[in-house]
Amino acid sequence: MRKKWIVLFVMAVFLATMAGAITKFLRKDNKPKVVVVLQERNLQYWNIVRTGAEKGFREFDIDGEVVAPGNKSKKDGLEYTLESILNEHPDVLVVAPNESPAVIPILNKFIENKIPVLLIDADIPLEHKTAYIGTNNFELGKKAGELLASQLQPGDEVALPFFAEDLTHPILSERIKGTTLSLDAAGIKVVTEPNHSQSSSIKKIMTTILQKHPDVKGVYTTTDLYALEALTVVEEHGLKMPVIGADGIMEMIELIKDGTLTGTVAQNPYDIGYISIETASKVIKGEKVRRNIDTGVDIISKDNAKLKLDFMGDLLR
Structure with a gap:
């Protein structure tokens, strides 16, 4: 019985190998x-x-x-x-x-x-x-923190709206660690209200932060989509402050080009x-x-925003 199972196992391995070889042989132009x-x-x-x-x-x-x-x-x-x-x-x-x-x-x-x-x-x-x-998302976070810190003063408060589950996310958690490190090194306090509710949103979290910390002078978010939501809340409160995101999507770069935002960090x-x-x-x-x-990180500012937009526009045509 044992010999029979060994024979069947060998045959299965052989057939799997042959299937792979045949698949490769039939590919176009090899x-x-x-x-x-x-x-x-x-x-x-x-x-x-x-x-x-x-x-x-x-x-x-x-x-x-x-x-x-x-x-x-x-x-x-x-x-x-x-x-x-x-x-x-x-x-x-x-x-x-x-x-x-x-x-x-x-x-x-x-x-x-x-x-x-x-x-x-x-x-x-x-x-x-x-x-x-x-x-390298830790480095991206560090650069985002440095960019934001360069526009603020030691002792200022920065809002960091995120969801509680972001702390275990393989990408977002590294960005949070990197940014927090840079801001701490610059003497800037990070304030946040991570929310566990599935029905919550970055807008709600950002609203809560502004209510509890009215002296906030800047915002960092782990994605540009989060940044756009946070910016809406900032504007609704009649405030003007730097909002730094990550990823470098076209909507964010447009806001930098027209002067609404000062800059962001972008992946490639x-x-x-x-x-x-x-x-x-x-x-x-x-x-x-x-x-x-x-693959690196780019700092997007008003100086290079149009160039980046033109490049992305060509790719998406």
Whole structure:
């Protein structure tokens, strides 16, 4: 009986290997296959990541595909999308993971099947990842704090509206730590009212902060979408103060260009997409790659806002 199970196991491994080999043989022009999995397609940020990846596909002669949960089948969820891709046996997987604990076991299946995994956007604790390509979010937070501190005085108070769950988020928590460090070093006090309620909003949290801390002189938020909500509350209270966000979406940059805001910090989503494919190409060729590839952070001010807007506008056409 034991011998029978050994034979069946060997046959299963052989068939899985053959399936992968046949899949690769049937690919068009025998190009290497790279699948990029984004968290979603409809947000501006992810569209720019996709544009960078597609440029990489063309330049590095790769049979590439960009997908997001829900657009490969009727079922939703990153886990299901990854399971489907595993059956395609790509040469490399590029994925923007979420914070779900269920993602790591599925990514480990790729690694067990000798499919290198490149993480983008969020560097989750995947032990055998090949590389992380993206923003160092702690450094982003530090730069945002320094930018805000440069417009204030020691002893001033800064509002930091966020949700309680952001403190455990792999990206947002690092931004909070970095910003707090910079502001503390500048002698600026951070005030906040983290809210556990699912029905809450950044607007409500920001309103509460202004009610309890009327001397606030500036605002930092971990995303530009949060910043836009906080700005609405600031304006409703008839106040004028620097509001610094992160990500560098076009709506924020427009406000900087017209003088409503003084500046923000921006990620480089186009570089994240492009460099991830450049890295995948190197991996396929057997070249060594760095385990952590920082795509940098830009400081956006009135001086360079139009240039950034023109660049992003061209990408999104």
